[in-house]
Amino acid sequence: MNNEKKAVPFVVVKRLPRYYRYLGELLRQGVTRISSGELSEKMGVTASQIRQDFNCFGGFGQQGYGYNIEKLYNEIGAILGLQHGYKTIIIGAGNLGHALANHSKFEKRGFTLVGIFDKNPDLIGTTINRITVSPMEELEEFCSRHKVDIAILALPKSAIDVVVPRLVGLNIKGLWNFSYTDIEVPPHIAVENVHLSDSLMTLSYRITQTNQDGER
């Protein structure tokens, strides 16, 4: 196995979280080995795609024997950087921020929510998932004291231009952006934009295909 992890193409990286989820489920079910054929059937991906993807980071597969699930799970987690553990804050305690704060799965993946911020006086001081909503004035002091890694932006577009520049100077490593707007940050900060409408458009495509098939 090699450690040239930078060589994994991004198109493969985008598929890794899904593999990671499936392998995690198998582990919880007590399964220890799986063939690419079985994994293929479970995930609806071709076995050859799976083999190609796993070859990008050293292979693992033994012909006719299958993959060691735990090893593969840990290796994929390491490529994704999940072993680091991240301290996160949510900015915006509206409905979306609220929903994200209550999403327990993130914690399991190593993302620990340490703070929630809002500028709305009605929300400041309320508690979501055991965390008290703090005023925006405390953002800088909080991030430096808690060494926050990731800020989750559950904000409207209009607030982004004010909030993002404040975050840039705070040693934040990544922004998870739900504002549906592009943001500009220096290259040392990673950004992942969530565009829910992309997923809805994919559903529209699936509906079109499903109905065409049905009519034949």
Added chain:
Amino acid sequence: MNNEKKAVPFVVVKRLPRYYRYLGELLRQGVTRISSGELSEKMGVTASQIRQDFNCFGGFGQQGYGYNIEKLYNEIGAILGLQHGYKTIIIGAGNLGHALANHSKFEKRGFTLVGIFDKNPDLIGTTINRITVSPMEELEEFCSRHKVDIAILALPKSAIDVVVPRLVGLNIKGLWNFSYTDIEVPPHIAVENVHLSDSLMTLSYRITQTNQDGER
């Protein structure tokens, strides 16, 4: 140009919503033509990838002249099936359902929200984005009267097993599933699962890469 739209590989389809968004923005800015090189720079995808993708559905490009943005935008929209227009309901009026109901972009893409349902008496009768939350008892009658196409499942895992079987008999065409659990439906119903943790894991990967780069 051919009408063999079924030939577009799904890996290309998954990229279409993003092209669609970018082209829509360009149209709104009054741009009428763009080269694959310029589009490549804007989107952070290689120009050769863009050309390959667009070739899947007939090409369009004229060497040294660029793409007709409006034509391309409409063609991609048609492949995605957006011209059909869809009536949607949200099941689950909690924080997530609330956030989704207030997301105005969906309407622009042809997804019209016609109803919101919940079983919580405290939420029934309240109004979100001009729509009154209905009790679950009215689901069947409502779907058949309004010819609902898509149900958005903003429900906890525990509610899924009760709600999904009720939806199956209602001529619903697609489910947009935010329950973080796999659901089983007959093949005439399309399903798109949203796994927000996949996006968060991708952010973790980006952070790892960004920091490696920075240390060099």
